Amino acid sequence: xxxxxGGTGFIGTHLLEQFAANGESVRALVxxxxxxxxxxxxxxxxxxDLASGEGIxxxxxxxxxxIHLAGVTKxxxxxxxxxxNVTATRQLAHAMAGRAIRLVHVSSLAAIGxxxxxxxxxxxxxxxxxxxxxxxKLEAEGVVRSLAPDAVIVRPPVVYGPRDTDVFQLLKxxxxxxVLEISGGExxxxxxxxxxxxxxxxxxxxSPRAAGRAYFLAHAKPVSWRQLGASAARIMARTPRVLxxxxxxxxxxxACGELWARxxxxxxxLSREKIAEARCMAWTCDTSRAEQELGFVAPxxxxxxxxxxxxxxxxxxWLTY
Numbered sequence: 001x002x003x004x005x006g007g008t009g010f011i012g013t014h015l016l017e018q019f020a021a022n023g024e025s026v027r028a029l030v031x032x033x034x035x036x037x038x039x040x041x042x043x044x045x046x047x048x049d050l051a052s053g054e055g056i057x058x059x060x061x062x063x064x065x066x067i068h069l070a071g072v073t074k075x076x077x078x079x080x081x082x083x084x085n086v087t088a089t090r091q092l093a094h095a096m097a098g099r100a101i102r103l104v105h106v107s108s109l110a111a112i113g114x115x116x117x118x119x120x121x122x123x124x125x126x127x128x129x130x131x132x133x134x135x136x137k138l139e140a141e142g143v144v145r146s147l148a149p150d151a152v153i154v155r156p157p158v159v160y161g162p163r164d165t166d167v168f169q170l171l172k173x174x175x176x177x178x179v180l181e182i183s184g185g186e187x188x189x190x191x192x193x194x195x196x197x198x199x200x201x202x203x204x205x206x207s208p209r210a211a212g213r214a215y216f217l218a219h220a221k222p223v224s225w226r227q228l229g230a231s232a233a234r235i236m237a238r239t240p241r242v243l244x245x246x247x248x249x250x251x252x253x254x255a256c257g258e259l260w261a262r263x264x265x266x267x268x269x270l271s272r273e274k275i276a277e278a279r280c281m282a283w284t285c286d287t288s289r290a291e292q293e294l295g296f297v298a299p300x301x302x303x304x305x306x307x308x309x310x311x312x313x314x315x316x317x318w319l320t321y
Contacts, residue, residue: 001062002026002205005050005092006069007039010164011106011156011194015067016043018198029059029070050088056095065102065205068092071140073133073166074267081136089140093147103151104205105144109190109216110134111155114280117188120222122286123155123214130280131273141214152204153214157285160305161194162312166269170225171310174232175319179240182250182279187225189283190218193305196298203294210294216285219298231306236321250275 002019006012007028019026020040027044039045048055050070060066072084089105096103113128115121129135144151160167173179192200200217204210233240245253257270277283290296300308313319 001064003029003046003059003063003066004069005029005066006071006106007043009069010161011159011197012069013163014161014194015069015198015201016040018195018202019043027059027063029056050091051083053091053095056092060095060099060101063099063101065104066092066096067104067106067201067205069106071106071137074269074271075132076261076265076267078132080267081132082139085133085136085140086143090143090147093143093151096148102205102211103144103148104201105141105148105151105153106201107141107153107155107214108134108137109155109157109218109283109285110277111137111141112285114277115282115284117282119282120190120284120286121216123216123289130276133273150211152207152210152212154201154204155214155216155285156192156197157190157216157218157283159192159194159197161309162316164194164309167309168313168318169269170229171232171306171313172319174229174238174240175236175321177238177240179229179242180250180253181225181242181244182275183244183246184279185281187278187281187283188222189225190216190222190285190287191228191302191305192218192298193300193308196300196305200290200294200296200298203290203296207294213289213293215290215294215296216287217290217296217298218285218287219300219302220287220291221301222282222284223302228302228306231303232310235303235307235310236319238321247275247279250278 007016020042027046032047046059048059254272254275261268
């Protein structure tokens, strides 16, 4: 039996679908207060709350592995990141104490911070997170290492694919003929198609060699935001206008995004912290450890991943092109 937290989120839905397709015995931890989403056939729903610890011990009964995807990526207040990422992880790790259960903790490249251009980060790089999100993910990693030292930590970079709502915002803008770019030159990043990430998580959960290790799971070839925009525009047969803005203007746009989020009481992707991350010239990571120790290589190229993603958005009515 495998327990998945965050199973109703973007990555989690793909993970549960893969488990169901494989015929695995799997359960998803969901909150009673949240309107339940339909789960794939064969996936058991168990109710609990990671922030309070309610129901976690019962959810762990009979489990051989836990894939901990649940977390906060957007928040109205800085403290929400620490509650959703650190406190929740601590509650889970405490509940697992004394149980022979493999924990796969899904962190983020943001926990380590940006790279120098042309020098992708390795897993043992000195952490220097920029934002409350990154700092909370790094603190959660510390909790895991303290309470579950044999856990596997995986750090995805940008994740895209069907049902994603973050990279989707850029693709939506391209479909409408406009791209905003911060001045200063081309910026590079590592990325992974969501179905490849799911395969990497399964490898991390299954490999005995992974105990106590951390891995970057990404496509081996970094890409630039300009490349992503050009590929998406080509697939959608668009020729978007590129509007380059100085950092001060971008930061002001981020501040407006924060004000709108507070007004609507709904956290969004646009904030000054996100702009600070976007300003960095490189968010890249070295994937050789995952290849050597897990035998994992992300096979989906940017062009192929974007084509599949855009086809899903079009079919679902999210985009028209």
